[in-house]
Amino acid sequence: MEPHKIALLDNYQLYQLLQNPAIDTRTLAALKKEYASRKLSGYEQERLAQKYAAAHTDVNTALEQKPWSPILTGFAYNKHFRYIAFLKVHGRKEEAKQHLLELYLGLALYFLGFIAFLLLFRFK
Structure with a gap:
């Protein structure tokens, strides 16, 4: 993914991509750099983690049922x-x-x- 396109992502999209294990190392490094440059507060990072966990808990529950x-x-x-x-x-x-x-x-x-x-x- 090109760096100027990474800058267009919102915080949650960026967080989702960082959680994806299938992303190649070069793109992952660019994503981490952009995430660090945004300097999100601890509250905002916690909110993103909770939103991600809530979204994927429903998927895992649906997959098991x-x-x-x-x-x-x-x-x-x-x-x-x-x-x-x-x-x-x-x-x-x-x-x-x-x-x-x-x-x-x-x-x-x-x-x-x-x-x-x-x-x-x-x-x-």
Whole structure:
């Protein structure tokens, strides 16, 4: 990120970027330099830390709360696809793959059950 663009960030955006472990070292050094140059008060730094913690606590709680079991609720696919997208956005690709696999397995079981029902009770 270019230094003149870093100066355009507000304090919270700058704090969020500093908390991101995926940022390269050169950009991280520029971010730290800009953060130090702003000379934020202790109260302001504490407020930023609390705001960041509150925002990310909700995300972690939502990530840990799996919706319904996709095997049992295969036809609520919209909810499951939103949860899968949410997992992918937050870097949990393996959990997203597992949830998607369970969803497909659930749908397959429902369709097999429906076909078995049709074959069992077919009308003559």
